[in-house]
Amino acid sequence: MADARQTALSEALSEPVWPASPPLFRIAGVALAVALLAYPLVFTGTFSHHLMIMIFLHAIMAQSWNVIAGMSGQISLGHSLFFGLGAYASAVLYVKLGVTPWVGLVAGMSISALVAAAIGIPTLRLRGHYFAIATLLIGISAQIIFQRWEWVGAASGIWMPIERNNPWLAFQFHGTKLPYYYLSLLFCTLSFAVVWFLQRTRLGMRLLAVRDEPEAAASLGIDVAWHKVVAFMISGAMMSAAGTFFAQYVLVIDPDRVFNLELSVLALLMVVLGGTGTLWGPALGAAILIPLSEFTRTWFGGTGGTVDLIIYGILILLICIYQPRGLLSLVTERLRRRVDTL
């Protein structure tokens, strides 16, 4: 009898129990999915599609930054590096070799993961601000290198040739933004899936351990530096996918746009605004900041580009003072739910 209890006990404890979402959240999730799928059919204007595509794209970038900062506690200030690598990898492969951007997408993600490892291995074993400083400087250097690199078009960048016959193979769609809408929604959903899975796997469990108590984690035998490198590689690959999508969306890329420091800062802002280390926070941040940026650009015309930065600055100040855990915690704290799984 006692033996049977003991066995049942060990079985119950030896497999980790992952948090389950309450029914209310599942219903809300389904409703949101239906709304997003139906949105472009209800609102048919080009701008309304463009706005949502931009939100999805930026939500991917935010989710990417969330993996490195929220889940492993390392601040990257040069995430535009991976965005640019993703954009250039697919564009160069397509223009120079005629390779479909879908292969370029995978190539860009692989290159970004390798570059992340190359940056992470020497810097992530150091404590302190080395990683933040290194990523900041490498991010800026990448822009300068690509501005001077003649083979990839230097400062004028790369134009993708228009291809109307095989839109899906060429990853470019003309006359309608609908395919871009659904593809960005798909990519965005996948970036959510990455974070969702990380919160529910042993790898994610170790990442949180390493983030919160690195010394305790190390003393248990967990290789702290390596886990941070893995998080950075995943994060870099995610950002790269956003870059490839962007290149195929605008079909013209140049170093000033895709290696822009502003992208790195924006990724950070969205996550901090929404809630670092949470599942929904990054998307919430994107859903607030991107419309703000798009609308101010429309209202203020050419000068709008700086107005949104001023508003970002004010927002981040307010968040730091009044809700340092991000806007999402306004909801989760009230529900007394586990903030870190939402």
Add this chain to the structure above:
Amino acid sequence: MLLELKNLEVAYGDYQVVWGVSLNVDEGEVVTLLGPNGSGKSTVLNTISGLVPVMRGDILVSGASIIGRPTHHRAGLGIAHVLERRRVFPHLTVQQNLLLGAWHREARSKRDATIAKVASMFPILRDRANQLANSLSGGEQQMLALARGLMAMPRLLMVDEPFLGLAPQIVEQMKDIFENIRKTGIAILFIEQNVRLALSMADRGYVLESGRLAVAGESKSLVNDKTVRKVFLGE
């Protein structure tokens, strides 16, 4: 000998904090490391687990030097370190904390048996298995930290100030837990500021003063030792 420190010297940058400390722990022994604040007790434990590098001297585990091994390679040597202030993983559940304790290869292969054993030692943790660690009380967190250390199947459990900030009745409970751990044959090396309490639990003790070994010996002889009284009471 399970653990041997030979003339250990440790410095943070130019500032040396441990001077020529030699110490040993045998299989199954309970040994306490005593000393006032800032005497270098935690530094000694952190050096053993590799969190702080050694300047001079040697650390031997079962006769082999472990100097230069990174911290995460030392868990498999049979030494578990329960750090000062518990350091449970706050955003993981009690059960997830325990599972991570059995991360190194040998412990992982026997994880299911170990977790059943540990759960029977700490029934409160079994009841709270699916709660986040940061929702536990201080005493429960200390138990979780100890239990997580035991999940690594150590031969030596190093514990840094296990009684810090615990209510008196919890201290009594912890003493029983230590006794149970000792009965399983695991050696314990622990740090404590309360001399009387520590010596009532340990077989032997070492007293550090300003990073140097002031006196060492059997608990019985240390209780009335003049040097111990001088170090702690300034007599």
